[in-house]
Amino acid sequence: MEVLRGSVRTYAWGSRTHLAELLGEEVPSPHPQAELWLGAHRDEPSRLNGTDAGDRTLADVLAADPTGSLGPARRQRWSDRLPYLLKVLAADEPLSLQAHPSAEQAAAGYAREEAAGVPRTAAERNYPDPLPKPELLCALTEFHALAGFRDAAQTVRLLRALDVRALDHHTELLAAQPDADGLRALFTTWITLPQRAVDELVPALLDGCVALVRAHGEFTTEARTLLDLGERYPGDAGVLAALLLNRVVLAPGQCLYQPAGSPHAYLAGAGVELMANSDNVLRCGLTPKHVDVPELLRVLDFAPGTPTLLPGEGHGPVRRYTPSEYFSLARAAFSGGGEGEAELGLEGPRIVVTVEGTVRLRSRRGQTHDVPRGSAAWLPACDGPVTVAPVDGPALAFAAADGL
Structure with a gap:
């Protein structure tokens, strides 16, 4: 277990208060802070600051020891990559209306654009990688969104x-x-x-x-x-x-899943977002960015219905949400009423972030690590099963893993 330091992304739709308060920084922040990234995304991998290992990126760690970090089976399945990206998101203004491709659509679109020689950083590029991008959002505050066709x-x-x-x-x-x-x-x-x-x-x-x-x-x-x-x-x-879209209001603790093809736009609120580690976005509007209408129409799922709110599994303080093989989210909520340790229930490479209070992680080897509010931790596969417990009062933490 090691301290993991994420990076804050500043977008115009972000909040000047929520992430600053979470991270213990000056409020209001000089610029709108939209997302805290925790993962090994190629654009901005998180950094580890071990007591005897210096300052490294999570991407460096995965490259140096993919078997210990991911586990043998997961190393093969994910081709030495971390398959998910964990974020804390804070929106004071609406995001763009968008949808994401399925695995088959992403692979075909990526191959097509590679063959055509479209630069991966081009504004008109739809598929900078060959992966799908399902995503889940668990509300920290009342959260407003548009999701799926009504x-x-x-x-x-x-x-x-x-x-x-x-x-x-x-x-x-x-x-x-x-x-x-x-x-x-x-x-x-x-x-x-x-x-x-x-x-x-x-x-x-x-x-x-x-x-x-x-x-x-x-x-x-x-x-x-x-x-x-x-x-x-x-x-x-x-x-x-x-x-044409469902108007959704999430209460804190509710989880909204966005499968492939679902049009959606986050409007306002704060939440923990977990997604496949991909950049494939098809925009539908509410943005000055490129909108590829023909490709969008191929990707969108027009089947009407109610948004997918996940009930979660487990009992006690830990609830787990596993809608995709790419990710699983555990929400550990402690009231401070004397709860003891609880099984985190996730395997493989994990990231934990605390948004209220402090939690203590304990591996079966006896290693412990405290994660206070606004902090995160990296748990490689070699750490094995881990328990989570509150330290001195109420606490709320989230853990990410893959969904295998």
Whole structure:
């Protein structure tokens, strides 16, 4: 077990308070802090600061001892890579609307772009690596998001409640085919509209949202969200696309899973995010970045339904969430009521981060390591099974591993 030091990413949508408070830094921070990265991502691997080993990156450690770090079977399965990336995310403003490819789509897209000679750092590159990017978010605060296509019949009700004449034709098209095919047709129509048409339709939509909010009726939350997005992203067809998505509010502790093809946008809040270690993103809108519409339409899953909230497994203070072979998340929550040690229940290479109080990790070999708030630890596969316990009061920590 070793201390692991992550890196903070500063994006415009981040928070000036949440990560600064977590890390014990000055509040407010000089710049919006969006994500704390913990892992071996090629762009910014975390660093280890062992008492006798100096300052190394986690990527260096994996390269020097892949068998001890990952374990023999996992080394083979993951080709000497750490398959996940753990983040603490803090959003004060909405992120872009996006989706991620499946494993098959990612491999094919990467091979296609490599063959075409598209530079991996090019703005129009969709697949900088051949891996999928499913992701999970566990809320630390009340967390707001758009996730997956809403039931089409319910969207028809929303469109009719908005009562926007310019949308009448689109509303009736979806009403005539309230299923995945109807959603695909309407989404495609909106995302491919000429800019002049978008510039006319979005303001009309926002006028309808104002009227709906004033009426205090059903879909008020959705209307407020569209007003916010329309103000932040004027002239963006993603505002129209957001009309079709589920509006989600997570309570602290709830976990939202984003499988391949699911359109989503995080709107506001703080959470622990765990994802496959990939950079493959297909953007749908709410961004000035490249939107590849044909490729996006190949990747998106238009099947309507409710977002995937994971119930978790386990009993006692530790709950585990394993929706993908690429990652598993354990949430260890201690009330300070005298709980003892609990099995972490994760194997292989693990990363632990504490967001409240202090936890003590103990391996079966008797090694212990305390992880206070805002700190993280690296547990290689060779450490074997580990228990977790609170130190002097309530504590909340998260551990990441693969899902094998």
